[in-house]
Every structure is written in structure tokens, then in C-alpha cells.
Amino acid sequence: MNLFHSNELNCQIHPNFLVTIKELIHIYFDRAHLTDRLQELPRQFEQPQPRKWARIDWQSINCALIIGIEPQLFLAIIQGAIDTEAPIRDYAHTSRQYLDPIQPLMAKFVGGSVDELGKSRPGIWELEERRHAPALVAIYQQLSGNKIQPNPKSARGYQPTNCVDNDLYRHGLARIATEYGAACLYLWLMGHTTGTLRQVLAEMLCDEINHLIKFWGFGIWLYPYPRGARFIYGCQQLLTRQSSGGNLFKTYQQMMSTLHWQQWTLRQRWQLVVTFYLVMQQLLSWHHRLTPTALEQIFGESPNRSIRTK
Ligand SMILES: [Fe+2]
Ligand SMILES: [Fe+2]
Numbered sequence: 001m002n003l004f005h006s007n008e009l010n011c012q013i014h015p016n017f018l019v020t021i022k023e024l025i026h027i028y029f030d031r032a033h034l035t036d037r038l039q040e041l042p043r044q045f046e047q048p049q050p051r052k053w054a055r056i057d058w059q060s061i062n063c064a065l066i067i068g069i070e071p072q073l074f075l076a077i078i079q080g081a082i083d084t085e086a087p088i089r090d091y092a093h094t095s096r097q098y099l100d101p102i103q104p105l106m107a108k109f110v111g112g113s114v115d116e117l118g119k120s121r122p123g124i125w126e127l128e129e130r131r132h133a134p135a136l137v138a139i140y141q142q143l144s145g146n147k148i149q150p151n152p153k154s155a156r157g158y159q160p161t162n163c164v165d166n167d168l169y170r171h172g173l174a175r176i177a178t179e180y181g182a183a184c185l186y187l188w189l190m191g192h193t194t195g196t197l198r199q200v201l202a203e204m205l206c207d208e209i210n211h212l213i214k215f216w217g218f219g220i221w222l223y224p225y226p227r228g229a230r231f232i233y234g235c236q237q238l239l240t241r242q243s244s245g246g247n248l249f250k251t252y253q254q255m256m257s258t259l260h261w262q263q264w265t266l267r268q269r270w271q272l273v274v275t276f277y278l279v280m281q282q283l284l285s286w287h288h289r290l291t292p293t294a295l296e297q298i299f300g301e302s303p304n305r306s307i308r309t310k
Contacts, residue, residue, distance in 0.1 A: 017068070017271050020191045021278060028187070028205060029282045031289065037210050038217035038290075039298055045105045050127045051210060053203045057196055061142040065197040071143065073263055074192070078140050079148060080259035081185065085133040086152030092126035097158035098171040102305070106218060128207045135200055153254070165223075165305050172219045177248055179212035180279070181255060188275045216287070221295040224302045 063071045096111025112123035122130075133150050140148045160167055186205040190198050261269070296302060 017191055018274065021187065021271075021275055024187055024190055025278055025282050028202070028209060029279065029286075031282075031286045034209070034213050034283075034286045035290075037213040041109070041214050041218060042298065044109055044124055048109065048124045050124055051207060053131070054199070056200055056203075058138055058142055060196045061139060061200070063143055065193055065195045066143075067192050067194060069192050069268065073260070075140060075144055076260040076263065077189070078136050078143075080255075082133050082136045082140065082148065082150045083152060083258050084182070084255055085129070085136065086150045087155055088126055088130045088133070089122075090155035090157075092123060092129075094155060094158050095125075095171065095175065096123070097160075098164075098168045101164045102168055103218075103222065109214075125211055128210070132204050132207070135204060139197065139200060153258075169219075169223055172215060174248065174251070176212060176215050176219065178251065179208050179215060180283075181252065183208040183212055184272070184276045184279050185259070187279065188272050191271070191275070212283075216283070217290060217295065218299070220287075220290065221299045221302050222305060224292055224295070224304055 066074050069077075092111040094111075096107045099107035099110060108123055110123050110125040112121045112126060114120045137148055137150070140146070183205055186201050186208060190201045190205065193201060264272075292302065
């Protein structure tokens, strides 16, 4: 049985949100499952294949499937999520530029390729990501009866410095942070939904987890141990710089205001914070088991690239 597509699972909801979220983390962030997502990356380089979604009965989505959030607020959050999911084409293009000088295979996986005639082919990351905004638009329309158009913010373009490794490291951290943010949001929304509505969110969650794990694992293979100082330096750069990877605080702040955070109740805010915490706890427990040997078995010998920390 495919647990992720089980109808039974999509209907399970516990009156205590924390119990629901812990159950969902137990299923979707299962450590063996996360490792599988990473192990399939070399296969994806050879034979790119987007993850398949189960068939969705869109007509069965209705407001009765929302739990513990006012439908108006739920719609506002969905609208915000639509805007943060776009413009995927531009994000993919930027990532390809950061990756291309260092890891062309990963660049292709994320941002596709451009042939001599200038014709572009999307990468797997882009193919999987670009179904999210339309799925959210369909949810919005089904719940409200109104059509909605995405209102995307402009993507930060490629801003190289004189060190391609520093640029990629910072860009990679920013990508991981946004995949993590999206995964936590969809997980939190799953904790407030049931039935087909939860099923769609689960498909998006699985895509986000898939990307998060691939970027995370590949990143620590490319820039391996000892990683403490490098990671702290990268985060410092990410939290203080305005260019080349952006300011992470600002990105999260913008994301939360797009999601109409001001209208959330204290309880809902607290639940999201707890979701972020529990997911990170699970990710770190997976991370600590990811040894350099295990990574080299997946990707071969690490190029052990270095970044400047001065
Ligand atoms: Fe997404
Ligand atoms: Fe994503």
C-alpha cells in the first residue's frame, strides 16, 4: 500500500493539533524515506523522471474539509502560497547559473538545459515545482467559486561575486531554507484539513521534502566536514547580506506577510512555530546519521570544495 496516497490517512485528524503533526512527521519525514529521496538523485541525473501524483478528485474539495481555520483566512493563506510559488521559471534559471560552473548535472536537474539554438528544456525540480501554483489555484477556485490569478514577486537574479563556491554555498542554503519553509507550511495546512484537500497538500509536501532532502544531502557532500565554521559563516552571510542569495530574515518576513500572518490567531501562529521546530528536529536526526561514507556511496568521492570564511 502506498501510505502517502491512502485515503484513510487523508482523513485522520486528532483533536490535538500536536498529535496530528507528530503523526504526519512520523510518516512523511520517515528517515528511511528521506534517505531514499537522496539515493535516487544519481538515477535522476541519468534518467530524469518527475514524481507522479495520484489522481485527484478536485470536485470533492469543499470548505467542510477545513479544520480549525476560518475559511476566509484559509483562502487568504492559499492565495499567499500561490504568490510565493511563482515565478518558478526565474528561480530555476537563477539556480542553474549558480550550479553550472561547479556541478553541471545538478544544474540540469534543477534548471534544465538550453541548447545551441537557445531552446530551453525544464529540469525535474522546475517540472515538479511548477504544478504547485496551479494546484493551489484549483483549491482556491473550488473553495471560493472564484478564479484567481497568481501575483508573483520578482525573483532575485544571478549575482555572482569573485568566488563561485561562496556564491553557490549561500544560494544553496537559501534554497534549502525556502524548501523547508514551504514543507512546514504545507504540513501545517495538512494538520488543518482532511480528505481530498489534505491529499493535494500531501502531494505538494512530498515534492518539497523531495527537493529539500536532495539539496541538503548533495550540499553536504559537495561542501563536507568539518562544516561548523563554514555553515555558521554561510548563515551569517545569508542573514546579513542583501545580495547574492538574499537576506533570509527578510525572505521569511515577506513570506509570512504574503500569508497574512497578522490575521492568524495566537494559537495558529504557535502551531506553525512548533511545526517548524519539530520538522527541524527530525531533519537533524536524519542529518546526523548521514556519514561522509554514506554520501560517497551515493555520489562518489567528494570534490571537497572549499569556501572562504574570511
Ligand atoms: Fe513548491
Ligand atoms: Fe519548493
